[in-house]
Amino acid sequence: MTIFRGDLAHCPTLGRLDILSDYCLGVNSEGFITHLAAASSSELLASSPPHKITSIPAGSFLLPNFCDLHLHAPQFLYQGTGLDLPLMEWLDKYAYRAEERIDADRALARRVYTALAARLIEHGTGCVLLFGTIKPETNLLLAEVMQEAGIRAFVGKLSMDKSTREAYREPGTSASLEAARTFIHDCRALTSRLPPHRRLVEPVLTPRFVPTSSDEQLRGLGEIAQEDPSLRIQSxxxxxxxxxxWVRSERGREDIDVFDQAKLLTNRTVQAHCTFLTDPCLDRLHERGTAVAHCPLSNMYFSAEKAFPLREALDAGVKVGLGTDIAGxxxxxxxxxxRHAVSVSRIRQGIYHEADTGTSTSRRAIDWKEALYLGTRGGAVALGLENAGRFAVGCSFDAQQIxxxxxxxxxxxxxxxxxDIADTVTLTAEIVEKWWCIGDAQNRVQVWVQGQKIG
Incomplete structure (x- = not known):
């Protein structure tokens, strides 16, 4: 057993920050937490023979890893550029071309994905839900790289039987569905020889979005999802x-209806963005158990007309986590x-307050503690990882030292x-808030996933 002694902080529920001062946390050989108690009452410190203790020094603390619910791995190729167009034009000019290039060059794909894995670890992201490309072999490479890096990764091979870029689409609906089935099988085979607790990579059913999928394809993907109750879905x-x-013009329906009719809104589904959903649609997501990947930064570029109704979604009981949406x-x-989630929510609060001539009591803002929950425990819950994103006996030890x-x-x-540093440094909510506001990668000392140190 590995024993850590020091300060811990986590957000087990929305808006709640727990600081566990001078705790002992025990991790077994499979990477699960088997002991958690205040050091003053922990029997591990008095055990015979004594356990080896890893001390977290004063001025540092352990926090659960971050979870990124929405990231396009091949678009890391052009991260930080090409944000000058509306979404549909942007996809044609930048996204599809980059993904096509990654699919055509395995060496380039490995360089990009290896660099991405290193950056995720650097920034404390130990769990990530990834969009890949349409070529199965390239997505298997992505899965291999993430498994080798020790990151808990959910990898989605894109299903696209339609495209505005004719060179970047699958040859037909049947071929697309067969490719999805093959990728699911082959991705699972990558880790099948490992013990279950070391199988960090899983496949995800991934229709890109309604404009790139025919109704027939979506229905077929829905059937695959129904056949396999452990398979996650994203779009x-x-x-x-x-x-x-575009969807209204082409389909004559809302895209939430298209997904729902294809049986792709499930309690294993994560839908990115959802900025233009109405309150009844949010209620439907809650009823289906479907989660939302809130991506506030990319929404500023592509959903400028409207911000995601985050507070309304949370109040409706929708599972919500955060995504970076590289490279959007x-x-x-x-x-x-x-930080952007809080900023956008405060702008929404001001807009609604002004519209109600100062009489509104409706709360639309979130605070930093709620955002920290969304970036850790909220993302884990959205992915169905009940034993992640917090410190508790039975949970995976997925943590970062700050x-x-x-x-x-x-x-x-x-x-x-x-x-005003005293002789004895006491971790407080005020100190954690200061780090949350202005801290960066320099504050991150170590990262663990399933008990294994990866950074």
């Missing part, structure tokens, strides 16, 4: 006005997603400055 839903209008969002750091103060110099680390 994009009601992201941008031009996309919503330019930052791979979930901390930026958390260093706030250097014990030698007694100075803040990175961009953090402290002016």
């Amino acid at each position: 994009h839903l009601a992201e941008a006005q031009d996309q919503v209008n 969002g330019y930052s791979v750091d979930i901390m930026n997603s958390m 260093k706030l103060i250097d014990p030698g110099s007694r100075q803040g680390v990175g961009s953090l400055d402290f002016f």
